[in-house]
Amino acid sequence: MSVIQYQPWNALEQMRREMEKVIASYADRDDGDGVVAADWLPAVDVKEEADRFVITADVPGVEPKEIDINMENGVLTIRGEKQRESQEELQKYKRVERARGSFFRRFTLPETADAEKISARFSNGVLEITIPKQERVQPRKIAIES
Numbered sequence: 001m002s003v004i005q006y007q008p009w010n011a012l013e014q015m016r017r018e019m020e021k022v023i024a025s026y027a028d029r030d031d032g033d034g035v036v037a038a039d040w041l042p043a044v045d046v047k048e049e050a051d052r053f054v055i056t057a058d059v060p061g062v063e064p065k066e067i068d069i070n071m072e073n074g075v076l077t078i079r080g081e082k083q084r085e086s087q088e089e090l091q092k093y094k095r096v097e098r099a100r101g102s103f104f105r106r107f108t109l110p111e112t113a114d115a116e117k118i119s120a121r122f123s124n125g126v127l128e129i130t131i132p133k134q135e136r137v138q139p140r141k142i143a144i145e146s
Helices: 009-027
Strands: 044-048 052-058 067-072 075-082 101-108 119-123 126-132
Touching: 052 075, 075 126
Parallel strands: none
Antiparallel strands: 044 052, 052 126, 067 075, 075 101, 119 126
């Protein structure tokens, strides 16, 4: 006889993760004119370094040509689309969990971000956006002449 360990919190944890996905899917969806613009949200990491900010987004299965990155009024917008299978092809599956359709994320950038020098690169399903910080004017010591 084998012993199966009962973990009652696993189901609750899974439900919490699903609820977070639902809530997150409505958090960034407004396209400014009230139109819902996303079917799914890619997982994103935002990192601040001494001289730049780095946004890393997981967008597996999305072609770089299907991704649009915009910067306007201090808001960085990432949108794109992961192609859907045809309805006929979907009927062959027993279970579909991978996200398909359009995605949309917005990030308000701090005033220290240099919008003119933003760059992006794509590799192995990971989009990395680099946002340099503006060069700070260093304090200057002023000599007093006598």
